Amino acid sequence: MSKVLVIDDYKELCALMKKCVEQESLVAVVANGGIEGLRILEENKDTCSLIIPDIMMPDLDSFQVLQQIRRTSHVPVLMLTAKSEEEDKVSGLRMGADDYLAKPFSINELMARVNSLIRRYTLLNPVSSSETDRMMFQGDDD
16 A cells, blocks of 8 residues: 655644545655654655655755655655745756645645656556566567
8 A cells, every 4th residue: 555754844734634645545644844754754665655745844844855865765755835936846856856736735636646646656666576577678680
């Protein structure tokens, strides 16, 4: 089952997002800051299918969190922010974010993006438990 890690210091929004994610038959884990989010990610690195950090947090902002994540993981990251400036969006995407959603947002749009990112991540990066998958190409030897 896919697990979504929500990292935001706004507890009411975290509770709402957790409820919405769980209504989609996904598991939601909440962290109320960047440091806690990185710790939880480390504990769940093999089961986490999406990370949703808020840009502005008191301990580590999501740019710092994203840098740490990208050192060891390719899990999709959907950045949330109250900032809507193009420069912030471009910076986040260039640093390795997969998508960006500005607040306020609709729950329907959030969940469509969540499902899309998880679908792409799990379809393009399937985990094989018993053997390594190989793709072989045969060319013409004319």
